Amino acid sequence: MQPLAAGGVSWPLYTASVVAALLVTAVVLRLAARSTAAKARPPAGSLGWPLVGETLQFISAAYSSRPESFVEKRCLRYGKVFRSHLWGSPAVVSADAEASRAVLQTDASAFVPWYPRSLMELMGESSILVLGGALQRRVHGLAGAFFKSPELKARVTADMRGRLAAAMDAWRAAGDGAAVRVQDEAKSIVFRILVRALIGLEQGQEMNYLRQQFHIFIAGLISLPIKLPGTQLYRSLKAKKRMTSLIQKIIQEKRKDPCAASCDLIDVLMSNGSDELSLTDELISDNMIDFMIPAEDSVPVLITLAIKYLSECPLALQQLEEENMELKRQKSDVGETLEWTDYMSLTFTQHVITETLRMGNIISGIMRKAVRDVEVKGQNGVVIPKGWCVLVYFRSVHLDANVYDNPYAFNPWRWKERDMTVTTASSGGSFTPFGGGQRLCPGLDLARLQASIFLHHLVTNFMWVAQGDVVVNFPTVRLKRGMPIKVTPKT
Ligand code: HEM
Structure with a gap:
């Protein structure tokens, strides 16, 4: 395997010398605005058919076993950066680590978020995923600090x-061999x-009702952008309205009787609005719903994929089990309960999670x-011309x-020589499961923590036999049969 930073840019190394910085600028990636459209030269590629462009080919590949x-x-x-036409817009597609890093790291004066119309409609204007400028930075900063807090x-x-x-x-x-999805x-x-952490x-x-409505909401995220009664988008918008009412009721109650400590994310957002950047009830409730997406989707899928890959790699499973059993033994010898720092200290477990993120591409x-x-x-x-996505x-x-050497092989040991918490910047854009730049996922620590806890308690308490399943990659990554396993308690 090539080193992670190979071909990438380790910016801090160059900041010491202006000359070096200029050289780097000349030879590697540069991201500079071009003011005149005449100079714009999108990369080679094809715009496909009128209107639909290449969207159907993209989707058909996404449904296949090799998206x-x-x-x-x-x-x-x-080449690795090419032109296409996707979701109704001319597009530049990047499969190049340096170019991808540059787009992620660049500021909002060059790019704004853009998603298919149904998704934009459902998320709403005040969603953090759509917001730009100072308001996005404020919500991101507050949520990030809350999610990272010990x-x-x-x-x-x-x-x-x-x-x-x-x-x-x-x-x-349920006895030996109990079936678990x-x-x-x-x-x-x-x-x-996560919902408890978000809205208390x-x-x-009410929790069951919220989850039921959330399932209807999430089904519309990638749907036809038609808002007529009977369509999925219409049903999803209605479900969002019902969830919003429930969350706004919670906000109203909190306004009457504020929590002294910041018990959940609503408390944090409510107590940190200012006149210039006021976080309205609508903004808070909209964002709470968006924050539920990783709770229902990304984190559970990370856990499920890790268990699938481990089931197919007995050596990795054995090493993970030994590491976790050792921690359990140490803690029980001194009569202590595991803290979050204990789970996060398990080096090989973190490598398993990192490798699962690389192979699983939960957000492609x-x-x-x-x-x-x-x-x-x-x-x-x-050049990415103005107006293109x-x-x-x-x-x-x-x-x-x-x-990555042998990239389709699950190999947690490939991360042995690297920083456990490899980031977009340190990987030169070659490892970006959590995005990067000012929109780097604020929940990444929490995702890793929850996966580590799940894996620890599963491997220290049970043995299992996987029943066989396949990964579906579109519209979201998931296991087709929900990853059925038969579990037997360890004696
Ligand atoms: C395996 C789990 C997860 C994966 C793979 C993941 C991935 C990502 C990615 C790729 C982005 C960047 C989106 C962009 O640049 O447009 C992102 C943003 C975000 N993630 Fe996560 N995420 C995960 C878990 C979480 C969790 C647990 C939370 C919190 C509950 C969370 C909250 C967010 C938020 C709020 C943003 C938007 C940040 C912004 O635009 O400022 N994510 N995530």
Whole structure:
């Protein structure tokens, strides 16, 4: 495997010398605005059919067992940055680590978020995923600080342990060989824990109602952008309205009787609005719904994929089990309960999670729209013209044989020599499961923590036999049958 930073840019190393900085600017990636449209030169490629462009070819590849084949074919023909036409917009697609890093790191004066219309409609204007400028930075900063706080991590750890213990008691009661669908169990546990952290809702009828409405909402995220009664988008918008009412009722109650400490994310956002950047009730409730997406989708899928890959790699499973059993033994010898820091200290477990993120590509890429002409690769490079969208396709980079040796093999040991918390910047754009730049996922620590806790309690308490399943990659990544396993308690 090539080193992670190979071909990438380690910016801080160059800041010491202006000359070096100029050289770097000349030879590697440069991201500079071009003011005149006449200079704009989008990369080679094809815009496909009128109106639909190449969207159907993209989707048909996305449904196949090799979603990256759409991009792969065009990379061979045109290079790793090429032109296309997707979701109704001319687009530049990047499967190049340096170009992807540049797009992620660039500021909002060059790009704004851009998603298919149904998604934009459902998320609403005040969603953090759509917001730009000072308001996005404010919500991102407050949410990021809350998600990273040791208090929240300790609370999530205790919650997760409690819920896992209850679920595992039920598996034991079902006897040896009990059938468990990992994906369903992970969704049910993670959703409830994160929703409690977000809006303070406890287990009960309202939680069940919210989850039921959320399922209707999420089904419309990638749907036809038609808002007529009977369509999925219409049903999803109605479900969002019902969820908004519930969350706004919670906000009203909190306004009457504020929590002294910042108990949940609503408290944090409510107490930090200022006149210039007021965080309205509508903005807060809209964002709470968006923040539930990773709770129902990304984190449970990360857990499920890790268990699938481990089931197919006995050596990795054995090493993970040994590491976790050792920690359990050490803690029980001194009569201590595991803290969140203990779970996060497990080096090999973190490598397993990192490798799962690389191979699983839970978020296969992100889209932006250029608000001006943006040059992406040196003077002889390509330009993303104003008004075009750019698809930064993480999946192709994560599965590129020039970046990762034997990229389709699950190999947690490949991360041995690297920083456990490898970031977009430190990887030179070759490892970006959580995005990068000012929109770097603020929940990344929490995602890793929840996956570590789930894996720890599963491997230290049960053995399992996987029943066989396949990964579906579109419209979202998931296991087709929910990853059924048969579990037997360890004696
Ligand atoms: C395996 C789990 C997760 C993955 C793979 C993931 C991935 C990502 C990616 C790729 C982005 C960047 C989107 C962009 O640039 O447009 C992002 C943003 C975001 N993520 Fe996550 N995420 C995960 C878990 C979480 C969790 C647990 C939370 C919090 C509950 C969270 C909250 C957010 C938010 C609020 C943003 C938007 C940030 C902004 O635009 O300023 N994510 N995530």
